[in-house]
Amino acid sequence: MSAIEIPTGNAAPGRGGAAAVLVGTHRARRHVPLTVVIPGAFLAIVILAAIFAPLVAPYGPTTGSISQRLMAVGSSGHLLGTDGQGRDILSRLIWGARPTLLEGIVPVVVAGVIGTVLGMVASLSGRKIHTLIMRTLDVLYSFPAVLLAIALAAALGAGVVNAIVALTIVLVAPIARVAETEVARMRSADFMEAARASGASWPRIARRQVLPIIAPVLLVYCTALVGLAIVFAGGLSFLGLGIAPPHPEWGSMLNDLDQDLYNQPVLALIPAAAIFLTSVAFNVLGDGLRDLLDIHSETVS
Amino acid sequence: MTTTPILLAEHLSKRFDNGVLAVDDVSLTVHPGETVGIVGESGCGKSTTGKLILRLLVPDAGYVAFDGKDLGTMSGQRLQEVRKQLQLVPQNPQTSLNPRLTITEAIAFNLRAHRWAKKDIGPRTAGLLDRVGVPAAYAHRYPHELSGGQLQRVAIARALSTDPKLIVCDEAVSALDKSVQAQVLNLLVELQRDLGMAYLFISHDLGVVEHLSDRVVVMYLGRIVEDSAAGELWQRPAHPYTEALFSSVPGPGRQRLVLTGDLPSPTNPPSGCGFRTRCPMAIGACAEARPEAMAVAGDVSHQAACIRIGEGVTAATRIGAA
Amino acid sequence: MTTATRIHTPPDISEALLEAPHPSRFRGSRPAPAPTEGTLTVEDLAVTFRSKRKAVEAVRGISFTVEAGKTLVLLGESGSGKSVSARAVMRLYSEAVTITGRATLGGVDLFDLDERAMQSLRGRDMALVPQDASGSLDPLRRVGSQIAEVLRRHGVEHGRKAARQRAADLLGQVGIPDPARAVRSYPHELSGGMRQRALIAIAIACEPKVLVADEPTTALDVTIQAQVLDLFAKLQEDLGMGLLLVTHDVGVARQMADRVAVMYAGRLVEEGPGTTVLGEPAHPYTAGLLRAVPTPETPRGQLQAIPGQPPAAGEAVDTGCSFAPRCVFAVEECRTDRPDLVPVGTAHWAACPVVNGRVPVEVGPSPAGAEAS
Numbered sequence: 001m002s003a004i005e006i007p008t009g010n011a012a013p014g015r016g017g018a019a020a021v022l023v024g025t026h027r028a029r030r031h032v033p034l035t036v037v038i039p040g041a042f043l044a045i046v047i048l049a050a051i052f053a054p055l056v057a058p059y060g061p062t063t064g065s066i067s068q069r070l071m072a073v074g075s076s077g078h079l080l081g082t083d084g085q086g087r088d089i090l091s092r093l094i095w096g097a098r099p100t101l102l103e104g105i106v107p108v109v110v111a112g113v114i115g116t117v118l119g120m121v122a123s124l125s126g127r128k129i130h131t132l133i134m135r136t137l138d139v140l141y142s143f144p145a146v147l148l149a150i151a152l153a154a155a156l157g158a159g160v161v162n163a164i165v166a167l168t169i170v171l172v173a174p175i176a177r178v179a180e181t182e183v184a185r186m187r188s189a190d191f192m193e194a195a196r197a198s199g200a201s202w203p204r205i206a207r208r209q210v211l212p213i214i215a216p217v218l219l220v221y222c223t224a225l226v227g228l229a230i231v232f233a234g235g236l237s238f239l240g241l242g243i244a245p246p247h248p249e250w251g252s253m254l255n256d257l258d259q260d261l262y263n264q265p266v267l268a269l270i271p272a273a274a275i276f277l278t279s280v281a282f283n284v285l286g287d288g289l290r291d292l293l294d295i296h297s298e299t300v301s
Numbered sequence: 302m303t304t305t306p307i308l309l310a311e312h313l314s315k316r317f318d319n320g321v322l323a324v325d326d327v328s329l330t331v332h333p334g335e336t337v338g339i340v341g342e343s344g345c346g347k348s349t350t351g352k353l354i355l356r357l358l359v360p361d362a363g364y365v366a367f368d369g370k371d372l373g374t375m376s377g378q379r380l381q382e383v384r385k386q387l388q389l390v391p392q393n394p395q396t397s398l399n400p401r402l403t404i405t406e407a408i409a410f411n412l413r414a415h416r417w418a419k420k421d422i423g424p425r426t427a428g429l430l431d432r433v434g435v436p437a438a439y440a441h442r443y444p445h446e447l448s449g450g451q452l453q454r455v456a457i458a459r460a461l462s463t464d465p466k467l468i469v470c471d472e473a474v475s476a477l478d479k480s481v482q483a484q485v486l487n488l489l490v491e492l493q494r495d496l497g498m499a500y501l502f503i504s505h506d507l508g509v510v511e512h513l514s515d516r517v518v519v520m521y522l523g524r525i526v527e528d529s530a531a532g533e534l535w536q537r538p539a540h541p542y543t544e545a546l547f548s549s550v551p552g553p554g555r556q557r558l559v560l561t562g563d564l565p566s567p568t569n570p571p572s573g574c575g576f577r578t579r580c581p582m583a584i585g586a587c588a589e590a591r592p593e594a595m596a597v598a599g600d601v602s603h604q605a606a607c608i609r610i611g612e613g614v615t616a617a618t619r620i621g622a623a
Numbered sequence: 624m625t626t627a628t629r630i631h632t633p634p635d636i637s638e639a640l641l642e643a644p645h646p647s648r649f650r651g652s653r654p655a656p657a658p659t660e661g662t663l664t665v666e667d668l669a670v671t672f673r674s675k676r677k678a679v680e681a682v683r684g685i686s687f688t689v690e691a692g693k694t695l696v697l698l699g700e701s702g703s704g705k706s707v708s709a710r711a712v713m714r715l716y717s718e719a720v721t722i723t724g725r726a727t728l729g730g731v732d733l734f735d736l737d738e739r740a741m742q743s744l745r746g747r748d749m750a751l752v753p754q755d756a757s758g759s760l761d762p763l764r765r766v767g768s769q770i771a772e773v774l775r776r777h778g779v780e781h782g783r784k785a786a787r788q789r790a791a792d793l794l795g796q797v798g799i800p801d802p803a804r805a806v807r808s809y810p811h812e813l814s815g816g817m818r819q820r821a822l823i824a825i826a827i828a829c830e831p832k833v834l835v836a837d838e839p840t841t842a843l844d845v846t847i848q849a850q851v852l853d854l855f856a857k858l859q860e861d862l863g864m865g866l867l868l869v870t871h872d873v874g875v876a877r878q879m880a881d882r883v884a885v886m887y888a889g890r891l892v893e894e895g896p897g898t899t900v901l902g903e904p905a906h907p908y909t910a911g912l913l914r915a916v917p918t919p920e921t922p923r924g925q926l927q928a929i930p931g932q933p934p935a936a937g938e939a940v941d942t943g944c945s946f947a948p949r950c951v952f953a954v955e956e957c958r959t960d961r962p963d964l965v966p967v968g969t970a971h972w973a974a975c976p977v978v979n980g981r982v983p984v985e986v987g988p989s990p991a992g993a994e995a996s
Contacts, residue, residue, distance in 0.1 A: 190396040197355050198459070199384030200414035208410050212401035342844035448932045478700040479871070483915035483928035490924025505844065512917035512926070535919060549849035551874035559853055560846045562800070563814045 035288030039281035046278055050097035059088040061095035062246045070264050081267050083253070084260050085246075089270055096248035096271070099160050103233035103242065104226050104278075106164050111171035112222045116214070118172065119179025120206045123187060134180065141173040149232050153241040160243050163236050167229055178221050182214040216293040224286030227279035234275045250275050305369055306330045307467050307499050308387075313353050313363035315346075320568040323349040325523035326363070331467060336493065336500040338514030338531070340507060340546070344564055346523040347503045351471045354501065355389055356380065368466065385415050388460035392472035394452030398444040404430070404455045405440045411462045429458040433488060450481035457488065461496070469501045474509060486513065507550055511535055519543045522567060522575035528594065529603040539597040539605040542576045574607070582609055660729050661691030661832035663712070663749070663865055668724035670704070670711045672937070679937030681707040683889040684724070687882075689833055689865040696876040696897065697869045699886035700912075702936040705869045708886070709835050712867075713751055714741050728833060747777040750826035752819075754838040759822055760810040766821050767791065767806030773828045793824040798854055816847035820854070827858055833865040834858075840875065852878060873916055877901050882970075885909045887946050888939030891964060895971030905973035908946045944975070952977045 049056050058077075064087030071082040080089040122133040140148070152166035186192060195205045236242050237251030245252065253271040261268050308331040315324040324346040331337045339347045352358040354365050356372050365372045367383050375383065391397040398407050408426045417425065430440060433454040435447075444452055453473065460468050470489070474482045486509065493500060504510050510517055510531075517534050519527040519542065527540040538544045548558040560579045565571050571578050577587040586608060594604040595611070670682040682704040689695045699705040710716060712726045714733065726733040728749055736744065745751075753759045761769060770793055771786035780786040787806065794802035797820040810818055819839065826834055836855070840848040852875065859866055868879055876883055880897030885906065893906040904910040914927040931949040939945040947957040954977055964972040 190391050190393055191399045193357060194389060194391050194397045194456070194459070195399075195410065196357055197384065197389040198411045198414050199381040199463075200410065201381070204410075204414060208406075208413075209399050209402070212399065342846060448935075450932050478933055479873070480700060480912060480915045480929040481932055483917075483926035484930070486917070487924050487926050487928055494924070507845070508917045511919065512921060512923060545846060549845040551845075551848065551852060551872065551878040559849045561850075563816055563847070564844075 033288050033291045035284050036292050037288075039285040039288065042281045043278070043285065046097055046281075047101065049094050050101055053094045053098060057088075057091040057094040059091040061087070061092050061248050063087065070260055070267070072264065073266055073270075080270055081264070083256055083267065085256075087248075089253075089267065092248035092253055093250070093271065093274055096250050096253055097274075099237075099243045099247070100230060100233055100250045100275075100278075102160060103163050103167060103236070104230035104282075107167035107171055108222050108226045108229050110164075111168045111175050112218065114168075115172045115175025115177075116179045116211075116218055118176040119181075120183055120210060120214075122176070123180045123183035124202055124206055124210070133176070137173040137176050140169070141177070145170050145174075146232065146235060149236060150239065150241065153236050158241050158244060163233060163242050166236070166241075167232055170232070171225060171229065175218070175222065175225070179214060179218060182217050183210055186210065186213055220286050220290045220293065223289055224283050227282030227286070230275060230279045230282070234271075304332055306366075307333045307368055308354065308501065309366040309369075310350075310354055311363050311366075313350065313360045313365070315349055315353055315358060315360050322523050322567060322570065324353060324360070325570075327520070327523075327525055328363075329518055329525070329528070331499050331501055333466065334493070334497050334499055335515045336502055336513050338510035338517040339501065339503045339520060340505065340510045340517060341520035342505055342546075342564070344522075344567060345520040347505075347520050348471055350520070351389075351469045351501065351503050355384075355387065355469055381415070385463040386466045388463065388465040388468050390453075390456050390460045390468055390470045390473040393476050394449055394456050395444065395476070397456055398452060400444055403441045403443055404435070404447065404452075407444075407455065408459045408462050411459050415463050425462065426458075429462055430455070432461070432492075433458045448481075449477050450484060453477060453485050454488065457485075457492070461492065464496075465498055467499045467501060469503070471503045472505070473502070475504060475506060482509070489513065507547065519546065522564065522570055524575055525594070525606065526576065527603075527605040529597070529605075533600070533603050537597070537603075539603065539610045540576075540607045541580050541582050541609075543605075545579075545581075584609070661863075661865060662729060663689040663833045663867065664725075664727045665708075665712055666725040668708060668711060668722070668726065670707050670716070671721040673719065673721065677937075680941075681889055681936045682711065683941075685884070685886065685889075685891045686724075687884045687891070687894065689867045690881075691832065691865050692859065692863045693881040694859065694866040694868055694879050696880040696883045697867065697886060698871070698873070698876045698883055698912075700871055700933045702888075702933055702938075703886040704889040704936065705871075705886045706837050707936070709837050709867055709869045710751075713745060713749060713835055715751070743777065746773055746826075746831070747829045748831055749833045749835065750829070750831040752823055752826045752834060752836040752839045754841050760818060762810055764809070765806065766794070766808050766810060766813065770794070770806075770821075770825050770828055773825055777829045779829050789828075790824075793828055794821065797821070797824045797827070797858075798850065799824075816843055816850065819843060819847075819851055823851070823854065823858070827862065827864075830862050831864055833867060835867045835869075837869045838871070839868070841870070841872070848875075855879065873901065873913060885912075888934050889937070890945065891972075891974065892946065893971075893973040894964065895968065895973075899968060899971050905967040905971065906946075906975050907950050907952050907977075909973075911949075 064082065064085050066086050068078070068082050068086040069084055071078050073079075073081045075081055078088050078090070080093065083089055083092070118133055118137070122130045149166050149170045152169055153163055156162035156166060192205070192209065195209045233242065234251035234254065237249040238255045240252070240255070242251055243249045250271045254268065254275070257268040257271065310330070311328045313324055313327045314322070316322045327346070327350055329337065339350060341347045349358065353360045356365070367387055370383065372380070372383060398404065402410065405426050408429060409422050412422050412425060427437065427440065430437065435451055435454050435458065439447060439451065447455070474485050477485060489500065490513065500513070502510060502513050514531045517529060517531050518525050519534075519540065521542050527534065527538070527543045534543065535547070538547055545558050545560045549560070558581070562579050565575070565578050571588070573588040573590055574580070574583070574592050577583040580587070592606045592608045594606045597603040597605050597610055665688070666686045667684050668682055668686070669680065669684050672679040672681060685708060687695055687697070697705040697708060711720075711722050712733065714722075716722065722734065724734070728744070731744070733741065733744070760766070767787055767790045770790035771780070771783070774780040774786045774789055780789050791802045791806045794805045799805045799817055799820050805813065805817070805821070810821070813821060823839070839855075840851050843851060855866060856879070858864070866879070868875070870876055876897065880901070882895065883897045883900040884894040885892050885900065885908065887908050893900055893904065893909045895905070900909060901913065904913060908929070911927070911929040915929060917926055929949050934945065940948060943958040943960055944950070944953070944962050947953040950957065956976060960976075962974040962976050964974045967973045
């Protein structure tokens with residue numbers, strides 16, 4: 001599990017010293033790269049399917065009959081087969097996308113807001129507050145992310161909301177770190193000095209001068225983090241720390257099908273593939289957005 | 302000069318964390334509507350002086366009074382009130398404007414900071430851009446779409462937006478091509494004539510400082526070595542450093558006073574007079590005590606910090622230059 | 624042409640002189656000039672940078688000559704192509720940059736040499752002093768060993784010890800106090816002025832025939848600049864080398880130039896003797912550049928600025944005269960026909976059909992006048 005760690009600054013390409021000023025260029029009319037189009041289209045389908053699950057899914061998420069258990073992929077009436085209790089896997093996959101996506105996206109959004117604010121406050125305030133915030137976050141960061149998520153979720157108890165809370169706490173530290181680094185890169189820029197000289201208050205400078213610069217970087221980073229959060233969410237529900245059975249979730253589906261691995265190995269791959277593809281799609285989308293937004297740093301001479 | 306000075310800086314000193322004594326007992330006065338130039342080479346402390354005056358840095362000693370009010374005792378709301386009247390035009394227009402804000406947004410930021418009503422900001426920014434000669438078509442462009450000269454006009458418009466009484470221009474035209482620099486200098490003079498604000502004009506370019514200033518302060522190694530009316534300074538430079546500075550301006554085969562050596566380390570400046578290590582007139586006494594500013598030829602408005610000015614010899618006459 | 628006649632005041636030069644075309648008119652069709660030892664001749668140089676999206680013509684056909692022992696100043700503002708020209712002559716650009724024209728040094732065609740031959744020529748016969756001293760020295764190696772390496776590479780000194788000794792001599796020659804210590808210093812231990820001197824020491828290590836100095840004093844303070852400019856003059860006298868000095872500073876040009884070539888938007892607009900070009904300029908751009916610099920006589924706020932901005936590299940209009948959009952003398956012809964360099968005086972050419980050698984506006988005297996009175 002130690003292989004899955006949250007990378008910091010994955011979205012922060014280029015190493016700029018204090019002298020490097022981030023120059024984002026808004027060029028009119030640029031090509032939308034395929035790395036945005038393809039994962040974007042895939043995720044749009046997944047998200048739409050989740051939203052319109054009652055209309056799209058051929059069966060209810062919990063309906064099934066023992067007589068139809070463990071039907072193979074491609075059986076008539078059950079495109080992706082049935083699980084150990086005879087429930088349609090395609091339907092459970094579609095219904096299960098709801099909590100899975102929720103647990104992937106909501107923690108990143110919430111942690112994104114909290115982390116960005118913490119990072120900006122830390123970077124723009126005095127040494128004491130900076131130390132207080134960053135060292136506290138370091139403590140959180142020093143635990144392996146997966147372990148921390150499991151420990152927190154276990155302490156809070158099973159359930160979607162608790163899983164979201166646990167993942168949010170885990171994600172705040174890396175996001176705040178990226179935000180802090182990005183702000184530090186531009187803190188001594190000339191336009192920051194000009195903003196200070198203008199007499200504007202710190203919160204106003206943070207909102208109007210700093211945020212427009214760091215927002216694209218954080219957007220890219222957070223998009224990629226959603227992919228990671230989905231894997232984490234899958235892990236939690238695999239361990240039974242997510243949604244309560246019999247309601248489906250990709251991680252818990254994996255757990256269910258795991259028991260029949262020897263009879264129908266292909267079936268167990270289906271929720272695994274769903275988690276994998278969605279996670280990769282968010283990662284690729286993050287990379288694509290970086291190209292689209294043309295985030296790069298250059299030293300202005 | 303009986304008016305209350307708009308800016309009074311007394312005995313400012315600043316030592317940085319790395320031990321560099323950037324500004325050492327600097328005092329200067331700016332009266333309403335006048336232009337005071339600070340001239341000197343890199344590392345002389347002229348920009349740091351500007352930052353101390355703008356309170357972007359806090360001085361170790363000394364105080365700055367703006368319009369009779371001590372900036373050091375102010376914070377928050379009251380400091381903001383002062384900053385409305387004390388604005389900055391920084392050196393590099395390419396980096397002093399936020400790359401993600403359009404030029405209108407950049408100016409609007411300044412106005413919002415001083416609580417302008419939203420509905421007034423639009424017409425105000427348009428009027429300012431027009432005033433400094435930036436075509437309205439550029440109003441919603443980003444800085445990288447404008448040339449250096451246009452950007453510096455935007456920076457000037459931003460400084461003007463709050464009707465300041467003093468604008469600190471920190472090397473404001475140094476990054477521009479000469480043909481464009483002249484346009485911006487003319488604009489600065491025109492704005493001063495129409496709006497009546499004072500300038501503190503910090504530059505290494507003697508020609509530009511001379512052109513713009515009523516009074517000029519010459520700095521070397523964190524200290525003021527000479528302070529005089531501009532015309533007087535150019536005709537009768539009293540301090541040997543000023544003289545060397547003037548004669549270093551490149552030009553065709555004139556008798557020149559070329560200094561030897563480099564600036565001494567600002568972490569460990571020489572005893573006594575900071576310039577003595579490069580001064581062609583230095584004598585033993587120069588190392589003993591820091592020279593006090595004194596009137597040149599009985600003219601109290603022309604002061605120089607050199608113990609030998611009373612002797613009536615200048616470096617140039619000593620080495621036989623014109 | 625009526626307008627031209629109105630402003631035109633024929634300069635007092637002989638008919639024969641008027642016949643003499645500027646070298647750039649030959650377009651390489653004439654036989655190569657007699658190879659003169661140490662003379663750098665550049666003919667019809669054009670440099671184009673190509674990227675995926677567009678081609679930038681930074682230099683569009685310029686010709687000049689740097690005579691042995693003399694100084695030619697390439698004067699221009701940002702984007703004029705002055706630095707690109709100097710660097711292209713030294714072949715410092717990669718294959719991706721298209722360079723056409725001819726450059727000969729003492730009869731050797733620089734653009735014909737293979738890369739090996741050029742490398743050995745660079746530093747030995749022709750050396751560069753760049754602007755950015757801190758970026759041009761290896762921060763991790765002692766200054767002395769960087770000079771010694773140049774000496775040994777070009778076979779000037781073979782022994783390690785002899786090269787070390789020669790390095791110290793060179794540092795002394797460029798006016799570094801305590802050269803023995805400077806030899807052992809790392810670049811960051813030297814001041815900006817000293818680093819620039821060290822670069823000059825490297826450049827003159829093999830006593831090149833031509834020194835190419837690209838804004839060598841722009842990053843320096845005036846008092847240090849004065850020292851470095853004096854050093855150039857002294858070295859030139861001692862070593863008899865030609866100097867191609869690239870600068871934007873009219874004052875530097877005034878002090879150093881035997882001849883001045885003024886560039887605008889990738890072309891020469893005027894070329895001639897330094898005192899003439901900077902004293903009685905023939906081209907409206909040169910005149911405008913001189914007037915834009917404040918002098919003690921200029922009334923405050925009445926600088927005669929050139930309207931508009933200089934075009935970025937490769938973005939100038941190229942029908943007619945590139946300066947026409949900013950020129951107060953421009954007539955219709957200027958917008959349609961590209962002006963050639965025509966003689967306007969003794970060894971003095973200008974590319975302007977309108978004023979033709981006489982800018983009908985008073986030009987102020989010396990710039991940035993700080994003459995001691």
